[in-house]
């Protein structure tokens with residue numbers, strides 16, 4: 001069955017007067033996010049900021065790179081899994097991490113971040129090196145290399161240190177790029193349903209991102225981690241102009 005997305009219902013102003021404040025709050029909490037059909041339930045994508053988002057899959061709530069303050073995650077259920085792709089502050093924010101982690105939360109991080117975790121968080125964490133895999137609950141996780149090809153940038157994200165993640169769950173394959181150029185590993189991905197692509201002048205430029213999408217053809221692509229909406233929109237326009245199967249999902253990642 002082809003993957004379909006239905007956007008969360010937007011509650012219009014006309015509806016507001018009909019709802020009590022409490023009713024409105026719960027309706028919004030339930031309906032925030034993009035929903036995709038999956039085996040045994042739904043996949044829900046909730047953009048938060050920069051590289052941070054919540055991903056709800058059947059049987060597990062995942063936070064990706066939670067950063068920027070606990071309050072950004074208010075209203076989201078406690079995560080069963082937190083993914084961190086590398087140790088930069090926009091991905092690994094220890095203060096926020098300490099506040100969103102729950103008693104039963106597992107962490108999957110790149111090895112360099114593992115060395116920076118305090119003991120209480122390290123006991124919850126698994127370091128995944130490029131190419132390694134782990135299963136957490138219903139989710140199979142593979143660490144996809146994330147690195148720069150452009151020599152001037154390689155010290156920011158050197159080859160072999162940072163991760164992207166490929167998640168296989170509920171019959172779907174979800175790719176989270178991390179901070180990377182359009183590497184052969186990225187271009188060679190197969191059968192991706194939802195791809196999160198870091199689009200910015202420091203990572204995948206709009207041109208590189210669109211070129212990568214042309215190579216691996218995900219069903220849906222989220223530009224995230226952009227510095228400004230022009231980058232996001234330029235990526236979307238290029239993918240659309242190329243006319244492939246990929247639908248770009250444009251959201252505000254604050």
Ligand SMILES: [Zn+2]
Pocket residue numbers: 051088090091179225
């Ligand atoms: Zn980053």
